[in-house]
Amino acid sequence: EVVLTQSPVTLSVSPGDRATLSCRATQSVSSDLAWYQQKPGQAPSLLISGASARSTGIPARFSGSGSGTDFTLTISSLQSEDFAVYFCQQYNNWPLTFGGGTKVEIK
């Protein structure tokens, strides 16, 4: 199965700053990579699919890039509501697999 490794595990960022999250796959998943946001006590919520396509209602400050094995989620200017855990997920191969998550916390 495809193993996804996210880095860093924790990212301390000040409000208004830029956050860059990484997701690396053990084999190519083409552009079949999604990003989810999970806030405490809530279910994951789909942010981005196809590596770079924002879901409906997701602010433009969220952007995704990459293909193959290396992917990046960038939050251009962190707002208070963006402090959460972010997961990547590949859907190029069964079983669907998820990264271990990056926690974005307030610096």
Place this chain on the structure above:
Amino acid sequence: QVQFVQSGAEVKEPGASVKVSCKASGYIFSNYALHWVRQAPGQRLEWMGWINAGNGDTKYSQKFQDRVTFTRDTSASSGYMFLTRLTSEDTALYYCARGYVDSRPLAGWGPGTLVTVSS
């Protein structure tokens, strides 16, 4: 708006079985697959499989295929996950999520059901 209501928390002894329900609303239930994903404490999300809500076809992750069964009741817009031979490693939050039978992201997740396995 896609919404799910899942059954309440369960506490089970090792060796027992558990059934978790997931009631969907806000979309045509039979037009999609219902996926099940679990999250054990401190662990990453783990995909368990899906059921085609339209025709009942299932696909299970190899890790769970000998212990898990998915069913659905289209009249109730509900899906069910039945997991047998529980061990402490099955202690986790179990989510249902709307998806497809082919490989696509999961857009729309339930709130999760906590299953605790303890003697």
